[in-house]
Amino acid sequence: MIARQQLSRLAISIVIYRPDAQLLAQTVASVLTSAAQIPDCSTRLVLVSNDDGSAGARIVAETSPSAEVLHLSGHGNVGYGAGHNMALHAVESDFHLILNPDVVVDTQALAAAVDFMRHHPDVVMLSPDARCPTTSGRLFLCRRMPRWSVLFARGFVPARFRRRLRPALDHYEMRDVLGDTLLWDPPLVSGCFMLARTHALREIRGFDERYFLYFEDYDLSLRLRSQGRIVWHPSVRIWHSGGGAAxxxxxxxxxxxxxxxxxxxxxxxxL
Structure with missing residues (x-):
């Protein structure tokens, strides 16, 4: 147990483009509720609208009218990584949560995540235990470097036709090592929820903005390894509604x- 410390600052960035109103409302409500459970921590939500901005601002205002929200809009559809980079430099923080607009965050998830990072200063990014909202089955966010056959299957082959590639897909998703204990230093992590130290993100200049969408999270994972360790934490729970490009x-x-x-x-x- 550590002594009471100086107030931490958490920034939460959500990039939207024509969002699903119900999913975005659930995301905002859940993440702000979860952030409120973190001891000695202030929270700032940054909503980055890559569309005209009106829908997202209205949804957030209706969902959490008392929340402290910085809304960035008017820049056009600059891409996922570039949008989060705008948020990264718009506010000062100690921790920065990169969050998709289709994620529900467990009430105690952020308290557990921030507490872990406070106790482990060598950790620069934390990935959660993600679940499917309809089945509660695990979604495997940690990945090994993929082969082309795996990428083809993930990007273009419907799930019901992937049986012959199942062993390769399982290896790619690290199903052989992902269980109920901490997983240290996964090569890649998926970007629907990435809690990172702000100074580490800024040191590598955030996302590579040459990726408009897809693979920017893998690229970020590889570059962040120069700043410290990445960990997957089984007690940090989220539910993710997203789907693949297929x-x-x-x-x-x-x-x-x-x-x-x-x-x-x-x-x-x-290959």
């Missing part, structure tokens, strides 16, 4: 391919 049509599939090629050129991928 479910979202040709435009998303094209963005997936373009980002995959950029990631391969920068980091290399096995």
């Amino acid at each position: 479910k979202k049509g040709l435009r998303h599939q094209w963005m997936f391919v373009r980002s995959a090629l950029r990631f391969r050129k920068k980091w290399g991928l096995p």
